[in-house]
Amino acid sequence: MTAGTLTLIGDQTGGDRLGLAAAGSWTAEYAQVLESRLEAATRADPRVKNVAIDAAAIDRLDSFGAWLLERALRTLQSQGRQARLVGLREDYRGLFDKVHAGTQRLTPEPPRQNRIIATLESVGMTMVTVGDDFVRLAEMAGWLIAALKRVAMRPLTFRLTSMVNHLERVGWRAVPIILLITVLIGAILAQQGIFHFRKFGADIYVVDMVGVLVLREIGVLIVCIMVAGRSGSAYTAELGAMKMREEIDALRTMGRDPVEVLILPRIVALIIAVPILTFFGAMAALYGGGFVSWLYGGIAPEVFLSRLREAISVETFEVGMIKAPFMALVIGMVACVEGLQVEGSAESLGERTTNSVVKSIFLVIVLDGIFAMFFASIGM
Amino acid sequence: MAQTAAEPVIRVKDVVVDLKANRILNGVTLDVFRGEILGFVGASGAGKSVLTRTIIGLLPKQAGRIEVFGIDVDELEGSDHRTIERRWGILFQQGALFSSLTAGQNVEFPMIEYLDLSPRLITEMAITKLEMVGLKPDVYRKYPSELSGGMIKRVALARSLALDPEVVFLDEPTSGLDPISAHEFDELILTLQRTSGMAVFMVTHDLDSLYTTCDRIAVLSEGKIIEVGTMDVMLASEQPWLKAYFHGARAQSDRQVAAKHLQRS
Numbered sequence A: 001m002t003a004g005t006l007t008l009i010g011d012q013t014g015g016d017r018l019g020l021a022a023a024g025s026w027t028a029e030y031a032q033v034l035e036s037r038l039e040a041a042t043r044a045d046p047r048v049k050n051v052a053i054d055a056a057a058i059d060r061l062d063s064f065g066a067w068l069l070e071r072a073l074r075t076l077q078s079q080g081r082q083a084r085l086v087g088l089r090e091d092y093r094g095l096f097d098k099v100h101a102g103t104q105r106l107t108p109e110p111p112r113q114n115r116i117i118a119t120l121e122s123v124g125m126t127m128v129t130v131g132d133d134f135v136r137l138a139e140m141a142g143w144l145i146a147a148l149k150r151v152a153m154r155p156l157t158f159r160l161t162s163m164v165n166h167l168e169r170v171g172w173r174a175v176p177i178i179l180l181i182t183v184l185i186g187a188i189l190a191q192q193g194i195f196h197f198r199k200f201g202a203d204i205y206v207v208d209m210v211g212v213l214v215l216r217e218i219g220v221l222i223v224c225i226m227v228a229g230r231s232g233s234a235y236t237a238e239l240g241a242m243k244m245r246e247e248i249d250a251l252r253t254m255g256r257d258p259v260e261v262l263i264l265p266r267i268v269a270l271i272i273a274v275p276i277l278t279f280f281g282a283m284a285a286l287y288g289g290g291f292v293s294w295l296y297g298g299i300a301p302e303v304f305l306s307r308l309r310e311a312i313s314v315e316t317f318e319v320g321m322i323k324a325p326f327m328a329l330v331i332g333m334v335a336c337v338e339g340l341q342v343e344g345s346a347e348s349l350g351e352r353t354t355n356s357v358v359k360s361i362f363l364v365i366v367l368d369g370i371f372a373m374f375f376a377s378i379g380m
Numbered sequence B: 001m002a003q004t005a006a007e008p009v010i011r012v013k014d015v016v017v018d019l020k021a022n023r024i025l026n027g028v029t030l031d032v033f034r035g036e037i038l039g040f041v042g043a044s045g046a047g048k049s050v051l052t053r054t055i056i057g058l059l060p061k062q063a064g065r066i067e068v069f070g071i072d073v074d075e076l077e078g079s080d081h082r083t084i085e086r087r088w089g090i091l092f093q094q095g096a097l098f099s100s101l102t103a104g105q106n107v108e109f110p111m112i113e114y115l116d117l118s119p120r121l122i123t124e125m126a127i128t129k130l131e132m133v134g135l136k137p138d139v140y141r142k143y144p145s146e147l148s149g150g151m152i153k154r155v156a157l158a159r160s161l162a163l164d165p166e167v168v169f170l171d172e173p174t175s176g177l178d179p180i181s182a183h184e185f186d187e188l189i190l191t192l193q194r195t196s197g198m199a200v201f202m203v204t205h206d207l208d209s210l211y212t213t214c215d216r217i218a219v220l221s222e223g224k225i226i227e228v229g230t231m232d233v234m235l236a237s238e239q240p241w242l243k244a245y246f247h248g249a250r251a252q253s254d255r256q257v258a259a260k261h262l263q264r265s
Helices: A028-042 A065-077 A090-100 A115-153 A160-170 A170-201 A205-244 A245-254 A258-295 A300-313 A314-340 A348-379 B047-053 B080-083 B104-115 B117-130 B137-141 B148-162 B179-196 B207-213 B229-234 B241-247 B249-264
Strands: A005-009 A018-026 A050-061 A082-086 B010-020 B022-033 B035-043 B063-068 B088-093 B169-170 B199-205 B216-221 B222-227
Touching: A005 A028, A018 A028, A018 A065, A028 A065, A028 B117, A050 A065, A065 A082, A065 B117, A082 A258, A090 B117, A090 B179, A115 A258, A115 A314, A160 A170, A160 A205, A160 A258, A160 B207, A170 A205, A170 A258, A170 A348, A170 B241, A205 A245, A205 A258, A205 A300, A205 A348, A205 B063, A245 A258, A258 A314, A300 B080, A314 A348, B010 B047, B010 B199, B010 B249, B022 B199, B022 B222, B035 B047, B035 B179, B035 B207, B047 B063, B047 B169, B047 B199, B080 B216, B104 B117, B104 B137, B104 B148, B117 B137, B117 B148, B148 B169, B179 B199, B179 B207, B199 B207, B216 B229, B216 B241, B222 B241, B229 B241
Parallel strands: A018 A050, A050 A082, B035 B199, B035 B216, B088 B169, B169 B199
Antiparallel strands: A005 A018, B010 B022, B010 B063, B216 B222
8 A cells, every 4th residue: 555645746837737646545544644735735826726636646545535635626716726636536436526515514613702701601500500400309399299199099009019129229238338337437436536535534425425426417427428329329320211211201101100100119218218227327336336435445335335325315316317218308309300300411321320419418418407407496 | 445346355254152052143154245235134133233243343252263354353462453443334223323422523533543633634524424424514513312313323324434444334224214214325325335345234124225235135044144145046045034034025015116116217
């Protein structure tokens, strides 16, 4: 395979004619060199009025080469010169004609906006989408209530099998990882507490701290963050993929409400699973805290337990547990709202899944703050 | 590109492929020659796509030999694969466009990966390719989700032709298209094949496509190629499955249509 070349033929200085000879392989491999050669040729002396490109010696031509020739001819013609291609082999004629027929007429892109305005606009758009998110959440809550009402009227229509399946996935299979993480969190809390409280000789208060913190706040928060990352993302991705493949539309055309069939069982499963996981998580965290207090702080298990009995009440435990189902509802709703917003592309699926996790963790923490204010005001 | 017609670009010899303990292909032997359009037919689930995917290296084979451009694919290592992959184009059944890229970027993708060209030339080539497959240049900026099924197939064809391949594999190019679009697509493949001299390996169920475009037809049944030849050979065959396929009710009406078509033109 010989490299594609373009040479000037005949010295026509002063004349108004210019001859160019193309030879060799005019293919994609040599397109870069050929492009610059042709560009140089189109910058010929303005007195040149007539350009002929002799293509007889081209022994390989592909669409890249053909387009380069065509582009050179177009440029020359737009400069007000006569330009033509001569001697092209017959078997390449079809290809050249195909390329020649192209218009390349692309509507120009809209002009770029001023950067400051664009930034302001994007901030504004973000705020609007935040507002939209709340509207969508409210809408989802409405759909859920409507679906619940329908199910309450005819309890047999509830998708029990689906719910149990989801319960296994978001509840039962999450137990090991939740236990592991909460044991570690309890252990770290106790270790840090002992380390700092020891300076004041207040080691024993670590039991109060671990007990109250774990049962009221940390247990439920850690579990919810894990569930949002583990199950919320899965919900979004599943629903999103179904949306992409028109499964949700198919369901709707068969007269089934996607909220009733897909979303309600998922959210009910979460509402059942999260309190259970929170209970297990809190117990595991206390166990981890007690273990570290014994090994690291020298607080014997009996002492830890009797101190714990004094430090916490059933109320402390209730505060944590009451929050769990509400947080589950928020995680489930955010995950489903995001899932239903997935559009055609893989990118959109990824973006929605990320959004689902970020928003549900954010809302869980906001909700926790609201609960903290509420419990403080009713004295719990 | 106008080399001797008898030179095979793809040689498949005694290829055996198992999928999950099921023997799908059991000794398939097939040649695809330079510059021909080979139609590849067979019952649904007979393994047409499996053979295509095996040739292009997406599925492992248990036995046999596959030569592409005279090179045994088993002997290829690392970067040699790229040189072969650069010389073929593949049109997947659903188009398989990258959904996060625009149509234009999809067509540009192989060019950017394999060639060292100026951005301007790449854009122009992408538009040229899109126009070659009969699309308007404005499709360049559209995302696959904004395109109709027929347009997606065309963009996918433009992408498979991006590097002027010597062979293109088309997996059911006309499935899911209306008869007019399907006919246009056949014509398109025919003109592109004539202008560039590439070989086309076309898996299809569309009898019209077989009549209008294919030089030769290969039939896969029960893991083997049972017949290869021109349309006349297919029609003359006594093989029961072939008789049912080419002389069935649909085939009859199709042939009447084709005959009328010929009379008119």
